Amino acid sequence: MTMPELTIQAPDGGSFSSYLALPAKTPAPAILVIQEIFGVNQVMRDTCDWLAREGYVACCPDIFWRIEPGIDITDKTDEEWKRAFELFQAFDVDKGIEDLKATLTALRSHDASTGKVGSVGYCLGGKLAYLMATRSDVDASVGYYGVGLDELMGEAGKISKPLMLHIPTEDGFVPKEAQAKVHATLDDNPQVTLHDYQGNDHAFAREGGQHYDPKAAEQANRRSLDFFKQHLS
Structure with missing residues (x-):
C-alpha cells in the first residue's frame, strides 16, 4: 500500500491537495472520502487506509483549502472544536461540491482506478455525500450522521x-424532527437505504471519539462495505 498525495485542479482556478491510499491490487474501484469538520486529519487518513486495505483506491480531498489549506485538527480540545465550528460556518457548500466533483473526475481517470467511484462522508461530509448523490454522477454514496439534511x-x-x-x-x-423529515422524504425512495442506530449519538463511528460505539461502528462499516461491493464492482 502506498500513500501519495493527489493534487486536484479546482474548476474555478487554483488547486488543492488530497490524501490518497492505494490498494495492493489495481486497477480498483475508488472511494471519495469526505472529511469531518476537523480537516484531513489522522481519522480521515486512517479511513482511507482502511478502505485501501479493503481493496479500494481511497482519496480524501482538502475541502477547506479555500479557507485555509492543510487543516489537520482533532476533537480533543475546546480550542480545536472552536476552530472546527469556525471552519464549518465559513465553508461554502456549493463550492465544496464543485471541488468534490473535480476530485470525482480525477479519480475516474486515475491510473489505479477502474472508473467506478463511490463517496463516503462523515458529519459535514455526510451532508456532502448526500449532495453528491443529488448533484453529481457518483456511482454510490454513503453518509454517516450527516448534518442539516432536513x-x-x-x-x-x-x-x-x-x-x-x-x-x-x-x-x-x-x-x-429533522430525522423524521429525512425518513418521511426518503423512506420510499428505491435508491435510498436508511439505517437507524438506536441510542447512538453523533460520530458513533469515529474511533477514539467521545461517542464511539465499536459495535455500532462495526455494523455501519460492514453495511457500507457490502453496499460499495454491490454498486462499485
Whole structure:
C-alpha cells in the first residue's frame, strides 16, 4: 500500500491537495472520502487506509483549502472544536461540491482506478455525500450522521444512484424532527437505504471519539462495505 498525495485542479482556478491510499491490487474501484469538520486529519487518513486495505483506491480531498489549506485538527480540545465550528460556518457548500466533483473526475481517470467511484462522508461530509448523490454522477454514496439534511430534502428528487445513510437516533446535532423529515422524504425512495442506530449519538463511528460505539461502528462499516461491493464492482 502506498500513500501519495493527489493534487486536484479546482474548476474555478487554483488547486488543492488530497490524501490518497492505494490498494495492493489495481486497477480498483475508488472511494471519495469526505472529511469531518476537523480537516484531513489522522481519522480521515486512517479511513482511507482502511478502505485501501479493503481493496479500494481511497482519496480524501482538502475541502477547506479555500479557507485555509492543510487543516489537520482533532476533537480533543475546546480550542480545536472552536476552530472546527469556525471552519464549518465559513465553508461554502456549493463550492465544496464543485471541488468534490473535480476530485470525482480525477479519480475516474486515475491510473489505479477502474472508473467506478463511490463517496463516503462523515458529519459535514455526510451532508456532502448526500449532495453528491443529488448533484453529481457518483456511482454510490454513503453518509454517516450527516448534518442539516432536513434542509436539503427538496433535492431528493434528483437522486439517481444508490445512497445509504447511517442515522444515530440520539444525534446531538440532528434533532428528532429533522430525522423524521429525512425518513418521511426518503423512506420510499428505491435508491435510498436508511439505517437507524438506536441510542447512538453523533460520530458513533469515529474511533477514539467521545461517542464511539465499536459495535455500532462495526455494523455501519460492514453495511457500507457490502453496499460499495454491490454498486462499485
